[in-house]
Amino acid sequence: MKTARTIVVGITGGIAAYKAVSIVRAFVLNGDSVHVIATEAALRFVGKPTLEAISRNPVHTDLYEGVSEVRHVTIGQGADLIVIAPATANSIAKLAAGLADDLLGNTILASTAPLVIAPAMHTEMWNNPATVANVTVLRSRGITIVGPGVGRLTGTDSGAGRMEEPETIVAVSLAVLDRQASAGEGAASAVPDLAGRRVLISAGGTREALDPVRFLGNRSSGKQGVALAQAALARGATVTLVAANLEVPVPTSITTVLVSSALEMHEAMSLAAAAADVIIMAAAVADYRPKTVQRGKIKKEDVGDTLSLELVKNPDILAGLSAARAPGQLIIGFAAETETDAEQLLALGRAKIVRKGCDYLVVNRVGHASGSTVGFGTERNAVTVLDRHGDIVNEASGSKMSVANCILDLIG
Numbered sequence: 054m055k056t057a058r059t060i061v062v063g064i065t066g067g068i069a070a071y072k073a074v075s076i077v078r079a080f081v082l083n084g085d086s087v088h089v090i091a092t093e094a095a096l097r098f099v100g101k102p103t104l105e106a107i108s109r110n111p112v113h114t115d116l117y118e119g120v121s122e123v124r125h126v127t128i129g130q131g132a133d134l135i136v137i138a139p140a141t142a143n144s145i146a147k148l149a150a151g152l153a154d155d156l157l158g159n160t161i162l163a164s165t166a167p168l169v170i171a172p173a174m175h176t177e178m179w180n181n182p183a184t185v186a187n188v189t190v191l192r193s194r195g196i197t198i199v200g201p202g203v204g205r206l207t208g209t210d211s212g213a214g215r216m217e218e219p220e221t222i223v224a225v226s227l228a229v230l231d232r233q234a235s236a237g238e239g240a241a242s243a244v245p246d247l248a249g250r251r252v253l254i255s256a257g258g259t260r261e262a263l264d265p266v267r268f269l270g271n272r273s274s275g276k277q278g279v280a281l282a283q284a285a286l287a288r289g290a291t292v293t294l295v296a297a298n299l300e301v302p303v304p305t306s307i308t309t310v311l312v313s314s315a316l317e318m319h320e321a322m323s324l325a326a327a328a329a330d331v332i333i334m335a336a337a338v339a340d341y342r343p344k345t346v347q348r349g350k351i352k353k354e355d356v357g358d359t360l361s362l363e364l365v366k367n368p369d370i371l372a373g374l375s376a377a378r379a380p381g382q383l384i385i386g387f388a389a390e391t392e393t394d395a396e397q398l399l400a401l402g403r404a405k406i407v408r409k410g411c412d413y414l415v416v417n418r419v420g421h422a423s424g425s426t427v428g429f430g431t432e433r434n435a436v437t438v439l440d441r442h443g444d445i446v447n448e449a450s451g452s453k454m455s456v457a458n459c460i461l462d463l464i465g
């Protein structure tokens with residue numbers, strides 16, 4: 054049975070504080086125990102009763118309440134993870150300087166738990182040299198910084214500084230917690246081991262147009278690719294995501310190139326590849342596309358009882374990237390197979406890694422009709438990773454996030 058972990062959510066005084074309620078709720082629904090510490094300013098934006106009801110715990114603000122319990126030390130020492138969302142420019146400055154003039158500041162200093170912060174502020178404040186310098190200090194201390202994204206700000210303006218979506222903050226936080234747990238208490242596991250690495254990931258399933266309204270597609274949801282992007286972000290990498298028709302939201306702080314077809318993905322990946330240290334092709338790419346795309350909708354009256362399609366081969370993106378790889382670039386492919394026999398599955402994988410020329414191949418069994426709970430479209434996955442020699446270097450099963458971390462361990 055999963056044991057509840059203790060997550061401290063620190064909320065500071067910005068308008069995005071209202072979104073912190075969703076973050077708290079997601080952690081509670083995940084089975085974790087959540088303690089909210091709100092600054093006085095945060096409580097101007099969101100009510101204490103709301104936070105207490107959602108977190109199912111008292112909300113603390115004041116350093117001088119319950120002094121006999123030495124509350125900041127108790128909460129800080131009991132935390133498995135501290136998440137600050139939103140983190141204002143002021144709170145980031147205080148964090149960088151190690152200031153402890155309120156309960157949140159004291160709790161952070163009294164804790165050895167990993168820290169995840171989600172900045173939120175206006176673009177000018179985010180770009181201010183003081184904030185830039187403070188964020189650099191935080192990164193150098195191994196603090197995970199999620200976002201900010203680019204988008205609509207409080208007023209009618211938009212730009213960089215919008216707090217990352219709660220879903221991504223939660224996913225990144227849980228990835229940090231999982232890694233901490235798997236590496237053992239007190240380990241340096243939460244230190245972002247991919248800091249400075251540039252990771253390019255493709256995700257989703259391509260669609261090949263037949264006419265203006267129809268396409269040939271596949272059942273890939275993009276969940277595994279997005280989990281890889283979130284996990285890489287949590288581990289400090291700079292991530293670019295080339296996303297085809299995702300069924301899951303795209304994190305706003307990850308540079309994302311939206312594509313639809315295999316040819317579009319080919320172009321986007323080829324353009325981005327030069328600036329990547331690591332390339333992961335998690336997308337399900339159509340091997341063939343219709344030879345001609347009808348300009349108008351295909352009509353039954355024109356076609357009759359049977360319709361034959363002529364398809365032409367798409368470029369093999371992974372094989373092309375592997376053949377043209379820059380020195381030192383690491384390339385990881387996926388193999389989606391329906392083979393049920395484990396030995397046969399590995400044999401297919403071994404033949405595929407030779408054809409593709411990549412460094413590692415993540416073999417996963419996919420399928421729909423079998424009622425499978427792993428693979429395409431599901432929350433879980435089970436994979437075997439092969440190296441160039443066809444040897445098994447890693448096996449993982451579980452949530453797509455934990456599978457993502459096992460894959461990233463190959464490059465960490």
Ligand code: CTP
Nearest residue numbers: 334336338340367368369370371386387388389
């Ligand atoms: N891939 C690619 N370009 C293609 C087809 C696949 O880059 N045109 C990549 C996928 O992203 C994946 C790997 O190649 O990383 C293997 O994809 P998969 O569908 O398993 O294999 P295919 O090459 O399509 O071979 P087959 O369908 O015959 O198994």
